[in-house]
Amino acid sequence: MVETKSNYTLIDGKKVSADIKAEITQRVAERKAQNKKIPHLAIILVGDDGASQTYVDNKVKSCKSVGFHYTMMRFADTISEEKLMKHIDHVNNDDDVDGFIVQLPLPPHISVEKITEKIRSDKDVDGFTNQNFGSIISKNPLLMPATPFGVMELLRRYNVQTEGKHAVVIGASRIAGAPLSMMLTEQGHATVTICHKYTKDLASYTRAADILLTAVGRPGLVTGDMVKEGAVVIDIGTTRVEGPEYPKGWAIKGDVDFDAVAPKASLITPVPGGVGPMTIASLLLNTLKATEFRYP
Numbered sequence: 001m002v003e004t005k006s007n008y009t010l011i012d013g014k015k016v017s018a019d020i021k022a023e024i025t026q027r028v029a030e031r032k033a034q035n036k037k038i039p040h041l042a043i044i045l046v047g048d049d050g051a052s053q054t055y056v057d058n059k060v061k062s063c064k065s066v067g068f069h070y071t072m073m074r075f076a077d078t079i080s081e082e083k084l085m086k087h088i089d090h091v092n093n094d095d096d097v098d099g100f101i102v103q104l105p106l107p108p109h110i111s112v113e114k115i116t117e118k119i120r121s122d123k124d125v126d127g128f129t130n131q132n133f134g135s136i137i138s139k140n141p142l143l144m145p146a147t148p149f150g151v152m153e154l155l156r157r158y159n160v161q162t163e164g165k166h167a168v169v170i171g172a173s174r175i176a177g178a179p180l181s182m183m184l185t186e187q188g189h190a191t192v193t194i195c196h197k198y199t200k201d202l203a204s205y206t207r208a209a210d211i212l213l214t215a216v217g218r219p220g221l222v223t224g225d226m227v228k229e230g231a232v233v234i235d236i237g238t239t240r241v242e243g244p245e246y247p248k249g250w251a252i253k254g255d256v257d258f259d260a261v262a263p264k265a266s267l268i269t270p271v272p273g274g275v276g277p278m279t280i281a282s283l284l285l286n287t288l289k290a291t292e293f294r295y296p
């Protein structure tokens, strides 16, 4: 009989994000007591995509829970790029708004890059602008890309050693994989391999990973045979899959086949309850930082 050992640690992103939110709530209360400006986040949502609506609702709920002010700005998916740019300009110049995000995806007639670059980088609390992307390699970065920052925070709080380790990142998007790879190198001192859609024989890389991080958005991409015994596995995928077998009619799935991979892992993030809540915690932290920067 072959015995399989199965004692992995679940990385509880929900708990860590709740801890971070408690720290933020405390700092907001202190600012309030000192008559300092309360952080104000604005959220721009274009169209009525169901998944986007859920994510945005989570962000609004989180703002309320830590005591931030917030503004929701909603536009029809027929809005022109030019008009949307004008609204962004307005928010850029609105002194009461400390940080804002434009929820993605945008309708195909609007250029994500053009919109992103229009956002003032000191209000870019998603950390999506080229300037904030580049600031990852600066000694004094201001606003870190939110999802990768959340991942680094999880690794820190679970004492995962990254220095000299081989980290393999699947996915090279500018909001997750690319900045994450840079942070693992710059702050984590890891040896980083970036895999993407042109990578041949993905498994040959993933099997060599001490830390495997995936940010693709394809449920079931990472199977048990692709993971080394004892690896740390971080699942950044969030795909909404629909089906009658789910109580709500849909469910959020990561990239990792959790049941097959978890028994081989030393630590692993679940989806939901892993990286997702950390993205929101980072967004709040960035909004607080942006406020403290403008009104110390």
Ligand SMILES: Nc1nc(=O)c2c([nH]1)NC[C@@H]1CN(c3ccc(C(=O)N[C@@H](CCC(=O)O)C(=O)O)cc3)C=[N+]21
Binding pocket: 054, 055, 058, 101, 102, 103, 104, 105, 126, 146, 238, 252, 271, 272, 273, 274, 275, 276, 277, 279, 280
């Ligand atoms: N400008 C912009 N900024 C974003 O940060 C951004 C975006 N656009 N577009 C879409 C993606 C996706 N995203 C998620 C955030 C939180 C959860 C999250 O909290 N997930 C929960 C579950 C949520 C649920 O079950 O409804 C969890 O994983 O436990 C998931 C996904 C942010 N994104």
